[in-house]
Every structure is written in structure tokens, then in C-alpha cells.
Amino acid sequence: MDFELSEYHERLAKVKRSMAQKGLDVLVASDPSNMKWLTGYDGWSFYVHQGLIVALDRPEPIWWGRGMDANGAKLTTWLSPDSLRPYADDYVQNPAKHPMSHVASILREFGWLNKRVGAEHDNYWFTGRCLQVLEAELQAPTADATGLINWERLIKSPTEIAYLRQAAVVCRGVMEAATNAVRPGRLERDAAAAVYAACVKGVDGVPGDHPAIFPIMPSNERTTCAHLGWAPERIYQPDDLVLLELCGVHRRYHCPLSRTVYLGRPPRRLADLAAAVLEGVEAALAFVKPGVEAWEVEACWRSTVSKRGVVKPSRLGYSIGASYVPDWGERTVSLRPDDHTVLGPNMTFHLMPGIWEDDLGFESSEPFLVTETGCEPLMGFPRGILTPEL
């Protein structure tokens, strides 16, 4: 197990406290990162319906999932055998049967069918059909508990911070692999392969892990948007502009980092954009300390870069932690207007000031830990435009 049993028990207690505050007796949770955080469960089985049931009146969560994955739950979680409730295989991708009926049968068995039940309504892994079937079985609406567990994950434990620091070590290796591979004459896909290999291998004896987002590494006109990968058949050329939004991973904890590479002497426009963004990053990081609110960090950034004519219409950052595909964000705090979350010690964020304009893009981000007095960047990687050809 990646954590002491006592830490899992503390997490469960926090979740139950939040459930009680929100008037919930039972929580159906299917976000794989929440399953991991509460029980240790770790497998690529989320392509079929699975989840946990947390009930105020039961000491352990119940894992439910496909029969062929139950041994995986036995091997990777701290749950006792009686807490593993697999379903038969004909529930898989079958319009005539739905795994939420299996969940309802568990709720019935434990006398929870008439309790106040919540579910993660806006999570990838809880579909519209899940909602329909669960509510039809309950003959009652469910409460929206999207993010309930995620919010309890916001403040990181010492072990979690240690894993994030290891992820930062891996991230450094990933960024070095990328900047060594993005060179004129080399295939873009070979650079992507080097990034994947470094992320999974890790560096300096620190094991990596599989990334929750693929290597975002567009070149040239593809840098005008936020989420394109490499062009598999293309060879890097002199004066290519390449964005790198990559990550290091350790025991599912993600340390993301973005940087911009230019294969030659950067044009004035890009250099100006970089200078403005880096000034904004420095201002925002200097501003962060316990007690400030999420929106204030963004406002600080915005007032700095707007003086240089830079506009970023999208959020400046988000909370990070343990993740699975498709997202390394925690889906709670966003550094943007109207988010009044008060920052506190041992929260971790990705400050991600990506700029995507119609002719080019620029990215230079910083993952950071909120400390007792300010913040500590998790990486010490040079922030300016990387120019390996100069």
C-alpha cells in the first residue's frame, strides 16, 4: 500500500464528516482518483462501470465492479473480502442490464435504499444512464455529490507531498528527455516516445508512472490551441516553435509542467509574450500565501500582464494531486474570477498561464505548494523560452 492504514481511515472519516454536513447517508463514488485515494484501488478497469459505496453506518467502503477485476481490488485495496461486490459480466456494455441495478441491490441488502443517497453527478464515470437507473431503482432523486471527495483531497498529507516531490523529480527527467529530443531533423513522434518512456521509467531511481494526460507537444500552427499532441509524421525544422505540457508521475501523484521551445532565435513577438508571462508568473507566486483567495491570485497575474497587453481568457491554474486519465487536475479550486477558495498550507496547484493566440502559443507554468508563509515552486526548471539550438 502507498499509505499507512491510518491515513486511509483519516480520509474516510473526513469524507463521512462532509457527507453528514451535506445531509447524505450514502455516497456512490466512481471517480477513479477518489477510489484510489480512499481505498488504494489501482487498475485500468474504469472503462466499465465501477465505484465505491461509502455509508455513514458502515466502517469500510464497498468496492463494486466487474467480476474479472475483483481480484485486483483484493490485491490493491485495504478492504476486507466482504467489502468487494463484483457484478456478472453480462452487465458490461449491455443496453438490457445496467451496473447501477447491481449497486441498487447492494443498497437494498444493507438497508440503504431509503436513505439519502448522493452521487458524483458531473463526473466522467457517472453517466446520464447511471443517474436514470439509480434514481429509478431508488424511486427517489439522488443528491449531487460531485467533488465531495475531491474537496477533501485539497490539503495534502506529508506522504502525499513526498510523492509530489518525487513526481517533480520525474518531471525534471521528462522535461530533459523532451528538450533533448525536440531538435531539427528528428521525428516529432520520436520525441513523444522519449517523453512517455521517461515518464514511466522515472529518473535517478525514482519510479515514474503512466500519465493522466498525453504529452501535449504541438508545433507551429498547432500551438494556437491548448490540447493537441505531436504530429506523428512530421520532422522538426529550424525555427520551429514547440509547446511542451508534460508531467512527472509517482504513485499516481502528478507534477505537471509546461515550457516553450524555439529551435532558433525566438522572434520578437514570442520573446515579448514570454517576458510578460514570466513577469506575471513571478508576481502571482510572490503573492500566494495562506489566507489569499483563489481569485486574488488570478487578479494579481492579470493586473501584471495586462500592462504588457497580454490577455488570458481562461483560468490561470487548478489544484493537483492523484489522478487517472483523462485529467491530472483535482477538479476543485480554479485560479479564476469568482473562485473564493481560501488558500492554505499544504495545498498544491498548477499555475498554468498558457496563452494561445491565433498565430502562436506560449506556455510556461509552475506547480507549487502553499507553505505556512508563502509558496514553494515544486520544480526549479528555467522558465524562459528554451532554445537548445543556440
Next chain:
Amino acid sequence: MDFELSEYHERLAKVKRSMAQKGLDVLVASDPSNMKWLTGYDGWSFYVHQGLIVALDRPEPIWWGRGMDANGAKLTTWLSPDSLRPYADDYVQNPAKHPMSHVASILREFGWLNKRVGAEHDNYWFTGRCLQVLEAELQAPTADATGLINWERLIKSPTEIAYLRQAAVVCRGVMEAATNAVRPGRLERDAAAAVYAACVKGVDGVPGDHPAIFPIMPSNERTTCAHLGWAPERIYQPDDLVLLELCGVHRRYHCPLSRTVYLGRPPRRLADLAAAVLEGVEAALAFVKPGVEAWEVEACWRSTVSKRGVVKPSRLGYSIGASYVPDWGERTVSLRPDDHTVLGPNMTFHLMPGIWEDDLGFESSEPFLVTETGCEPLMGFPRGILTPEL
């Protein structure tokens, strides 16, 4: 673009025909593989809500998604600028605003709000909250159109089959990389890194791509379940049993393959299991031809392996094609009891007879193309237990 414009138009016509048959005027589709298949859209932006709107009375689908991804839609799809409808960034992961309200505003603009609207109710990318918000905006229920597009993808075009054959070339390289790396004294994570690198690089000049499922490569007791990866800190030992469920990818088309490695002389029990499974695979492949039904293929397999005492309680296979995380299956046909789909030429399947028992597992699969007269395995990889140490 990966396909001629005429092929995209044919696909759209097929989808519209199916919509009309099902009484739908408008379809809201958010499965990334359906978006790719209909428009070419290709980016890792599905971690926020996005999708297509297909309407019988409009020649082009409408792409909707996050503002920062609109340039990606411009670069990767055949859609005209008027068909790209991005939403503002404060719709992202914000309990107070939901992207389905943006979708409703598009429906309103085009006069589709009172039409018969369908959505992919049981797709990962259409959450319970999507359903609630969309139906609240429409003030009417939506029809379940889960799989409507996926079913139109079942019969592959010549270009798609060419891509699947390229994916099979990549898959061979991936399997060779894996079997070269799974050796006593080597780290499991280094083998996983070699697999990722081979999958993304490709082989023999054939580009690979990122896989929709991570390298499933458990060892020893971890082979008792279906979806565990490598153990990052473990070193392979003599007499290790290792399952490999991997894939080759080319332009998002997936050719999966599973095999079993034993680092020594396989024990009798494993060898007997392998012999039974391979007999079943041969019987099933010999049985496949146009006109047989999906359940019959599984019945043929089952009657063969049951004579040797092998029981597989899970489906024997599924349709394959273009995919994104978290699944390389097409989520339509399953080779299992009660699936009465009639097999026809140019359908492609992964025959995946994985056996996971409480002490060990065995896998040896075969991706195949249904031909005019029978079937053609896409790979020619040796099916028996791989024993690189003998």
C-alpha cells in the same frame, strides 16, 4: 485529414439515416471516437465537456467545446468556421454554469429546441449532470442514443482497414519490444516504458500513436485479474508469469493483442490451460464467417474449451476501430450469449479469451477481420506461451 472528404460525408449520411429511423432530429454526441470518426477532431480536450451536434436539417455537424480548443477544431476537422461554437472558460468545472446550457443555446439558435433530441446517455463523456441540464433546458426528455454512431462504425471502409493493418504492424513491434524487455533482472517499469515508446514511435516507418488503454502487463499473483499494470518497483525474476495485453495504434485505429510470457519452463497447469485456450481460439476463428451471429462464435469457443475444463464467465471479444482513452473497444458487438449481431465482411474484432483464475491468469488473443468467406487474423504472432529464457 486521415480520410477523403467524401468518406466523412458518407459517414454523416449513415448517421443521419439511423437518426431518422430512430425518430431523432438532433443528436448530441460527445464520445471522442465518434467526434473523430465524423469530423476528424483530434485533441486531448475531452477532460472538459465537448461534443458534436448532428441535425437532420443541417449539412455539417456543429463542434462545441472550450474556447481554447476551437483552433484545434479548425486545424483537425473538415468543418467550416461557422460550425465551430466554443464556450467561455467559466463553464469549465463550475457548479454554477454547465456547458449543456451552451449546447441548449445552440439548439435554440437553430430552432432545434422543440425537436426530438437524442444523446449518448451511457457514454463516459455524457454525465448525469449533462442529462439533467440538457433536459431542463429542453423542458423535455431526451432519447437515449448511446451507440447510435458507434454502430454505424461497425463495417470498416478500405482506408480504415488499411489503418488497422498498419496498427497491426505497430502492434508487432510493440510485442517484440515487450518480449525483449520482460527478462529476469530488469525492472517492470522499464519494460512498460519500452512498450509505450514502441507504440508511439511505431516500426518500419509506420507511425504509431498513443494507446487508449495503458500497457496491461501484470506479473505473478497480479495475473489473477484483468486490468492491472506493471509493478513500478519490481524486478522480473526467473519463473515469473507475465501477461501482456498491449496494442498497436495508427491514426487512432487500434490493433490490440494479448500474450502470456513465462520466464522459465511453464508449469504443467499453465501449459494445459494454454493448450485448451489455443484450441478454443482456433475453433472460433475457423467458425467465423459472414452470416454467423456473435453469440455463436462464443458458443463454439465454449463448447471447445469446456471439454478441457476451462470456464470463462466473461465475454470472448468485441468490435474494434478508432479509439481514445479509456477503451479501445467500439462498445457495440460483444461475442457473448444473447448477442445476435450478424457478422459481415469488413467488421473487425478482438477475440480476447483472457482467463483469470484465483492462482494465475492466461491470455492469448487474436484481432481479426471478417472477410467474404471467413476471417483473417490481423496479426501472425505465435499464440503459445512465450518463453524467451528457454
